[in-house]
Amino acid sequence: MNIAVLTKQVPDLVEGVEIDASGKAVDPDSIRYILSESDDHALEEALLLKERAKGRVEVFSLETGEVRDTLCTALAKGADRVVLIRTGQDTPLSNHAAAKIFASVLKGLPFDLILTGVRAIDDLDGSLGGLLAGYLDLPYVGLVRKVELANGAAMAVVQKEFPGGYAAELEVKLPAVLGIQAAEQPPRYVPVSRLRQIMKTAKVEEQGAAPPSDEPLGVERMFKPEEGAGAAMLSGSPEEVARQVVNLLSERRLVR
Amino acid sequence: MGVLQTPPIQEGLPPLFPEMGDISRIFRTCIQCGVCSGSCPMGEVMDFAPRKAAKMIADGRGEEVLASNTPWLCIACHTCQVRCPSQLLIPDGLFPALRSAVMAGGKALEPDLQKALQNTYLYGNPMGISPRKRAEWAQTAGVPVPILAQVKRPVDVLWIVECYPSFEPRNQEISRKLARILNALGVDFAILGHEERCMGDCEWMAGERGLFEMLIERNVEILNKYRFKEILITDPHAYRTLLNIYPKLGGTFRVKHYVQFLTERLGQLKPLLRKKPSAAVTYHDSCCLGRKTGHYDEPRELLQAIPGVKLLEMIQNRESSLCCGGGASTIYLDRYIQERVKDRLADRRIEQAAATEAEILAVACPFEPARFEDAVKLAGYERRLIVRDIIELLAESMEIQ
């Protein structure tokens, strides 16, 4: 059972995101990159599958930001091999470009499952998993919260989330690509001492890939939403306040 | 009986960060007297209270202890540690070892704790706020709060503000008031601002040795860049770590908590304390200032310097003070603890405070105002009892709010 996990580094919102001088893209200097949260879940799910099915987990990531930290953390958590894909561009590529690169890297490799987070906060042109599946012509299911192997690892039984707490159970023939929403358990913790140890001794393989002559989405501009100035305060007796509140609700058709 | 103080970490004996394998050896002198379990405020709720846990580990049943709730219920109040006849390190040794072992086990931790540790790794504070915003509280202090990197000269006092006093709104208010007090006293001080990171007490208590070492290394490097005569610190947890642990890992500095610092300047401070507050005050000895470092008198001196203050003592005070439950990393284990405890420590303590008929509960630790104010609301005592940091009471009396 060979599982590939594709991870992406995304801007860390804690440090804020600024728009660059052109007004069409984010300012790379303003950004610190961290692992996309649902990719962390994809890795966790892969590790759980590995533990149950005695398989191998290999993690691939493009060279955005300090991706070594992420890849070493993956090794510390139990991944068997991690690969850093060098494209010569250390700022994020579009998902289309990234998917094409991963497609060329993974084509022909004997992976039964390819897991990746179902979405990332900087997704604009769709999601990596779906695009990759399209390019490789593999089955794709997104918003997956549980994966089990069946039929001697020829099939995966997955749970796909729907609104209102519903989920669909689907049987998928392998090899397949899955977009993970949440792992069956929260991503495991790696003590810093273990991570530091791994960072000193680990082997992070590197592979080169040419970024495609990307057909970028025509982004005309990026902008921030307007900031509110605090609440508009209602006044009067409790009954008057209640009346005003219900009027607000009524205007918005929130009260039948 | 004199004041019991935590013995400093002894060189050559227990390692600074014992692992599970060291525990049996270190606890060879444990006489199984049970004073620890008997003193422990969480003893009844632990699957295995400290005495039993130590015995089980010695008997090779450590795995059972790791799988139990025990590792996560110690609030690091140090009642056991100051009373242990063999002077064994329980919250400072046994519990971090237990937690470290669980962390190495490849599972997720309690979500709040995991998040706090991950945030500290990334941003140097458990809240997950950008370090660039660490000095934002000072913008509305009303007095200059110099940043050491900008001052470009030696200062008398480096004030290490720490995480909660920098980021948590209730505590930011207290920080601003201390800035005004220092200004009124003409103290030559500066803060680190965005260069400041967590001093590491929570991480050490949580058993995150690697993170703790990373923080110390970095903090010592930053501190060694600058010249200052002493460090003033408002957070008792960080205070005791800087006092007792940093010297073991290459960082020896002269460090004082604000209660010492201000008491040393009492002669200068006293004339500035003009206003009489409403008067009956009881003081809560926090674990870090109290049992861990022995500062029982200074806070009381400060309070009694305020005109009209009548100081009342709770039934458990000084060495016998009852921990608020904030611990050092247990503040992130609140949910875990809450699910297992009927009677929260903060609630018990508020009852003790109310029983003194004091109007003000004075505290000196940033974890306390929120916890005690919650407990006051829960008990419905809002009209009877208010919670104030000593700094706030001083500032009020100096009329520099």
Place this chain on the structure above:
Amino acid sequence: MNKNILVVAEHFRGHLSDITFELLGKGRELAQVLGGKLALVLMGHEIASFVSEVGAADVVYLADRPDLREFTPESYAAVVRFAVGQASPRLVMLGSTSVGLDLLSFLSAQLNVPCLDNCTRLEAREATLVAISQIYGGKLYAEAILPGETGLVAVVPGMFPTEAGKLSGQPEIQRFPYVGALPEPRMTFRKLIEPPAGDVDITKVPLLVAVGRGIQSADNLPLAQALAQALGGAVCGSRPVIDQGWLPLTRQVGKSGMTVKPKLYLALGISGAPEHQEGMKGAELIIAINTDPRAPIFNVAHFGAVADVFDVIPALTEEIQRRQSPRAA
């Protein structure tokens, strides 16, 4: 130049989803500007009755067959591909949903056409389609143009009005060929898992009545519950309320609880600590009641009042019931 718009319909448990009408309404407007037709692709089994609801479309590609009864990304993608081939649309509109997202990127790659997700606004400026998408959790917006002859867009539910899509009309029906048009399935639907009974998922409830410490005790919860009932919503709480055991963990809003983005978040007696704000600041309409004028909740609320919740809650309940009663009578 392609001028048609193709909307991908969604239905769940026997009903057409609101997103279908939201897309139809917007699609109608775009088709008019472009001078093309509005087409709808409708897939499922025994769904003929839905056709009468989608009169806003000019053409409906109807794929009604047993193997399409339940959604699987693969079979639906195949049908949409067919419809794209038929309609040659300028734009394929999907919901940014469990269904739409599985199709958006996969089809974009297979058809080799661009796609855009998280769309909150769409307009046709002459022959150019301009979309606004939100990224970074809404911290930034990007205005984009889909180049080429065909593009796919996934729209955030609730952005466009459903009414505009609920028009009467007689669309032309084109049936999806019955035999052999779907590839050998590589995935099959096994079963639908229902949510646990009696457990409200507050992340899916559009109207939330949130209580904080200001509610003071569990005995006062029925007040909030009565209000929630009158509104047709659910009660949730900030952490202290859950810590006290007054509400179960599933109702907790905030950093260590749930993040909710309801249409209405009524914050009653909640001070609004950052940990709580994190869980609810994305709500569309936030109204806060608190006795403390400096409560941080007022920074994130759209409207607020400094008042006693014990006075306001019953007044609200009464006012809502009063307005509802003429119709009930």
